[in-house]
Structure formats: C-alpha cells, structure tokens
Amino acid sequence: MDTMKDFKNAFSYGERNNLNFKFLAHLSEKEAADFIETSFQLMEDGLNGRFPGRLIEHIIQGQKKVYSVPGKFTYETGIFHALGKKVSEATIGLCTSSGHFVKGDDPKPLGVEGMTQTEAVYRIQEFLRETPQLSAIPKSVEMKNLQVRHGGYDISGTEIDGNITFPIEPLACLEKEKHIGKLADKLYSFVGACAQGPLKKVVKDDWIDLIKAQGIEGMILVPV
Amino acid sequence: MSVGHLARILEEEGIATVVIATEVFEKRLTSMTLPRILLTPYPMGRPLGFPKQGTEHKQIIVEALNLLEASKDFSTHYWKKERPYEV
Numbered sequence: 001m002d003t004m005k006d007f008k009n010a011f012s013y014g015e016r017n018n019l020n021f022k023f024l025a026h027l028s029e030k031e032a033a034d035f036i037e038t039s040f041q042l043m044e045d046g047l048n049g050r051f052p053g054r055l056i057e058h059i060i061q062g063q064k065k066v067y068s069v070p071g072k073f074t075y076e077t078g079i080f081h082a083l084g085k086k087v088s089e090a091t092i093g094l095c096t097s098s099g100h101f102v103k104g105d106d107p108k109p110l111g112v113e114g115m116t117q118t119e120a121v122y123r124i125q126e127f128l129r130e131t132p133q134l135s136a137i138p139k140s141v142e143m144k145n146l147q148v149r150h151g152g153y154d155i156s157g158t159e160i161d162g163n164i165t166f167p168i169e170p171l172a173c174l175e176k177e178k179h180i181g182k183l184a185d186k187l188y189s190f191v192g193a194c195a196q197g198p199l200k201k202v203v204k205d206d207w208i209d210l211i212k213a214q215g216i217e218g219m220i221l222v223p224v
Numbered sequence: 225m226s227v228g229h230l231a232r233i234l235e236e237e238g239i240a241t242v243v244i245a246t247e248v249f250e251k252r253l254t255s256m257t258l259p260r261i262l263l264t265p266y267p268m269g270r271p272l273g274f275p276k277q278g279t280e281h282k283q284i285i286v287e288a289l290n291l292l293e294a295s296k297d298f299s300t301h302y303w304k305k306e307r308p309y310e311v
Contacts, residue, residue, distance in 0.1 A: 053310045077257060080235065087290075157274070157275050174282065179289070193226075211239065219239055224268070
C-alpha cells in the first residue's frame with residue numbers, strides 16, 4: 001500500500017507517471033489530497049454534464065501552484081530589439097521546444113535512433129544534462145510527416161494536433177494571406193528539457209548562424 | 225527556461241522575438257526579462273490551446289505577430305481575460 005507521499009510522488013516519473021500531474025510531487029501531502037478530492041468533485045459535475053471547464057481550470061491552478069515562482073534563471077535586465085517593420089514585410093521564423101522533427105530525420109537523442117516516448121520519459125535526467133539538438137523542419141512539410149518526442153511534457157494533445165505546440169499550419173495560412181511577408185523556409189524545434197549552459201553555447205555558436213542565414217527578422221518562440 | 229535563454233540571445237543578435245506560452249509559466253518567463261510574452265489560458269503542453277481548434281490557433285498567432293510589430297517596450301499580454309471554456 002502506498003503512503004500518500006509515495007502516491008503523489010509516483011505521478012512524477014514514478015510508477016503512476018502522468019506528466020500533466022507531475023506537479024503533485026511538489027505539493028505537500030495535504031495539498032495533493034485536497035487537489036485530488038476537488039478533482040473528484042469536479043468530475044462529478046462533469047458526470048452530470050455541468051461545468052466541464054472547471055476541471056480544466058482546477059488543473060491549471062494546480063500546475064500554477066508549483067510553477068508560479070521564478071525559475072532557477074532570473075535576469076534583472078534584457079535587450080529589446082524592435083522588429084522595425086511591418087510583419088507583412090518581414091521574414092518570420094518559428095522555434096519551439098516541443099521536440100518535433102521530420103519522420104526519417106531523427107535527431108537521435110543520447111545516440112539512440114528511434115527512441116520511443118516512453119524511453120525519453122524514463123531517461124529525462126540524462127536529457128537534462130545534454131546539449132540540445134536543433135531539428136530543421138521545412139515549412140512545406142505536412143503535419144502527418146512530423147513526429148514528436150519529449151520526456152518532459154504530456155504529448156497526447158500534440159499527437160492529436162501538432163499545431164498546439166508547433167503551429168506550422170496557421171503560420172503557412174498567414175503567409176498565404178500575406179499577413180506575413182515571408183515564413184522562413186525552415187522552422188525549428190528542439191527538446192527544451194536540456195542543459196542550460198550548453199544550450200546557450202550551442203545557440204551562440206551554431207543556431208544563430210542557421211537562423212540568420214534564412215534572413216529571419218522576427219521569431220515566434222513556443223515553450224511547452 | 226530554454227526558450228527564455230533562446231529569446232534573450234536572439235534579441236542580442238538583432239532578431240525580435242515573441243513567446244507564446246501557457247500562463248502556468250508566467251512567473252518563470254517574466255523573471256527572465258523577455259521582451260514580448262503572450263500568455264494563454266491553457267494547461268501545460270497546450271500553449272496554443274486544445275487540438276483541432278484551428279481558428280483559435282490562428283487568432284493566437286495573429287495576436288503574437290501584432291505584439292512583434294507594435295510593442296515598444298518589454299510587455300506581457302494575456303490572450304483572453306475570460307476563459308475560453310465554461311467555468
């Protein structure tokens with residue numbers, strides 16, 4: 001029999017792993033128990049066809065309880081660069097930390113080709129020590145030819161519709177409608193669960209050149 | 225944090241950025257002093273909302289592009305003040 005502590009902690013990379021609820025491990029036992037009790041009450045409303053959004057809201061508030069604090073990296077100042085032109089005249093790029101890549105162009109994380117999502121979840125601590133790899137994705141790619149793998153978040157939604165983390169279709173549509181001057185020929189994705197020091201180095205050493213070579217002037221960034 | 229670091233480096237290199245993220249990450253992103261942040265009212269792993277809601281995904285992108293073009297200073301915006309689902 002699990003103790004309450006074992007039970008709540010098991011949702012974060014344990015035997016009950018569920019990345020939507022990994023935050024439970026960071027709540028006190030009472031907070032976790034209260035969260036679960038309220039979830040059941042809201043599910044009861046759902047069973048009666050009432051207020052399904054309240055359960056979603058409850059989950060968001062639960063996630064916020066843990067993530068609504070400054071992270072390990074905080075900065076007092078930063079640089080603001082103005083686009084300096086209309087979006088309809090600019091070249092716009094996309095880079096997400098969702099872990100997308102083109103099928104057949106596996107970035108082979110940790111040296112493993114064809115790694116499953118299950119293995120990526122199991123090896124999350126190794127990912128967090130690794131330098132990330134940038135996957136270039138042609139803007140002409142069809143969503144059905146993209147694959148996603150990321151051990152740090154629940155990919156079930158993005159497996160149904162990749163646009164919720166890698167919005168290539170709305171961007172292509174906006175380029176066609178001339179809302180965007182030009183969508184960069186290559187869009188990018190990487191696994192955001194990675195070592196931050198090596199990330200900063202590889203961005204400066206390699207990624208910037210790739211991005212600049214495409215003439216990208218404005219970048220949409222999507223963390224997961 | 226990864227995207228926050230990427231945004232900061234891109235800005236240093238003269239490329240304007242806008243971050244689209246779930247509001248769950250508000251504190252983590254704002255504490256990195258990023259130029260433009262658009263927060264959405266969705267759970268983690270769904271920064272542009274629920275699957276198969278193409279009209280809304282496009283509206284969110286348009287809002288982000290508006291920020292990219294019009295922002296004059298560091299700012300954080302919310303996609304919708306009211307929840308897009310009944311609560």
